[in-house]
Amino acid sequence: MKGSLIILSFFAVGAFLGYMGLLPMWIVQGNFAEYALFLLMFLVGIGIGTDPRSLEALRSTNLRIILVPLTTIVGTLLGVAAVSVLIKNISLTDLLAVGSGFGYYSLSSIYITELRGETLGVIALLSNVMREIITLLLTPVFARYFGKLAPIAAGGATSMDTTLPIITQYVGKDYAIVSLFNGTMLTILVPFLVTFILA
Template structure:
């Protein structure tokens, strides 16, 4: 929760700095975003490589539970399609200038707001990148705040799917508290797989 608040704070500071018109030219250069993206991917790889238990945790999973990331991805896409249909009708036409692939690209961030928003900004512009940042932050915060309620209402796998790519780091403590230690390995595996797919799936929807 604290981490999400900090990210939102930096986002607000960035908006204010951009509106001030006092940013140096090198900050506005698209190369800066690309370098930041490469550094972020490097940190992700280092974090995964430093986890000595990742291999054993994955081996301990049953084949049925190993398909949970697939269910998360497909379920998220179905939700994005439903939201697109709802928001593009005549009564609520706020997406009149956006395509279904835009919604699917945003949703394919799976709460990994920092990485997905940079990719979407590069491909589809700052407006959609900002929407992606906020949408994925909200997804993480919903999991952090409502994981116990989600687990009670929909079962122990539901908060893991809700957390998306964050279930191996920021939302892992609250998920463990909500569903028990027996789901720790699954949560880490789920976060790893969905985390790994984000660059590929976001890029795929942005280039269609």
């Protein structure tokens, strides 16, 4: 949760500096978001490639473990479609792209900003940060009332890193590989799903 608050603080400071016109023009007019995206994708690849737990999760796949990220994707998109009835000023396509971040706020918000503009990028950032925070706070409730896979699905892409400790604490270490696999697969799929939906 500390990491989410730090990210939000940096976002708030950047928004404030931009709004007040306190940034030099070479920063404002530069295409730094695209370069940051390339760097972020490179670092994600390094993180997945060097993490033995992620590789172990990928090696231990079977049909049942593959169903976890699949149902997370379907459940998230169905949930977004249901909520879209209440949101009239944003198209279903844009809302589905926001939901396709699966909690991976740094990557999805940059992609969405590049493809649809700053407003939807901010919505993606906030909604995906909220997904992570809700998972961190409500994992005990999800595990107790909805089963051991519920916190993993709620965590989405974050189930491989930031929400993994709280998930394993409440559902057991035997579910750590499932959580890692879910997060790894969703992290890999986020850029493809977001760009596919917005295309």
